[in-house]
Amino acid sequence: MDLITMNNLTNEESISLLEDAKKLVPVAEGSVHLPLLQGKVLANLFFENSTRTRLSFETAMKRLGGEVLNLSEVGSSVKKGETLYDTMQMIDGYADVAAIRHPKQGAAQYAADAVNIPILNAGDGAGNHPTQTLLDLFTIRQGQGKIEGLNVLLVGDLRYGRTVHSLSHALGRFGASLTLVSPNSLKMPEEIVSDLKSMGCDVQESDNLSSSLESSDVVYMTRIQRERFPDEAEYEKVAGIYKLSKENLSSVRSGMMIMHPLPRVNEIHSSIDSTQYAWYFKQAFNGVPTRMALLCRSLGVDVPEVIG
């Protein structure tokens, strides 16, 4: 089974994956040995650098007893002009499943069409990054026990950030209410907002972070990237307008979660790291059990009901 976009999964399938991931947490932490994928090989095809995602896939596979091929030299064969199709033909013979990260949009679906082994999209251009969405959903359920009915604040660069595009769709599907906080120049694309509304999602838009904090269950921060702006002055206008530090959190809900796909720049002050609100490091770790569950599913291996 491939995972190219979140649309490949029904809500029930997503929940079942997240339940498997929950069971696999002790294995991800290394406290339980469970070699479910012994003898299986994952190819990590990173045509563009993303150390966090690559290491997360690698750890997930190894914790389940599988092997990993890291094709960093793939970059050089691409420079020699090899097509993605040809690279995939080689991989088809070496691996049982592949995770692919590629600068070109549509590359993951293309790779899936080119070979028989299951393909997991680890980010394609400005397109999809479904394993990030799954680990975000996992983290929200871990902290709140549910997704439906939550007030989720998405903050920062909502225009270019594919993470928040994909996450907002998923949250809408699961019945969360969304408040979209961004400067006017980085607003969520209109077609996504109208998609969300047409699926019955309660969506508010704002440019003010502090006024929305008190009523939110999850605050999902993103960084505003310099390279999105043609000139420095435009960037300086919006850089650093949404910053959280401990002082901002005096009247928030006690179970409120602060999340961030990382790396952060200055959106979340380190004074928050040691508070109950800080979920971003757990969130990053959650990529491991989530990707473990996904690897099992794509290879047709059932996760046992009771582990440990």
Add this chain to the structure above:
Amino acid sequence: MRRVSAICNGTVIDHIPAGNALQVLRMLHIDGSQSNPISLVMNVPSSKVVRKDVLKIEDRELSQEELDRLALVASSASIAIIRNYGVAEKRQIELGEELVDIAKCSFFNCITQNSSEPLPHRLKVLSTDPIEIRCAYCTRSQSLAQIIDSLI
């Protein structure tokens, strides 16, 4: 008034929306390099529509697959296969769920922009009214104008 004489054998595509006949030719890969006679009239008054284009292709019977390529520019056209000056068959154009190797995706950062990549170009037809077509790989929407500009 008959502007083009009847043909003995071949295919007549009638009621092409006025002005679209050149696109029909492109979609059928008719570019003048073939030796069979082709007659084309454009913007003729019609009883069914205000104006129409008509294309007569002699000595060639278009297959259903070739005709279905025309759905984007001439979905309402009527097609007759002619044998010995008579209509041997009438055919309809149908827009399928996917356009395979008919047009390229026009998004600049799509994987299919690399012309060395060998897999077929696939555009998915999500709806016909209003028309919504997306690349099967990058999922970007493609306008009709973009598709016509990117015909293979």
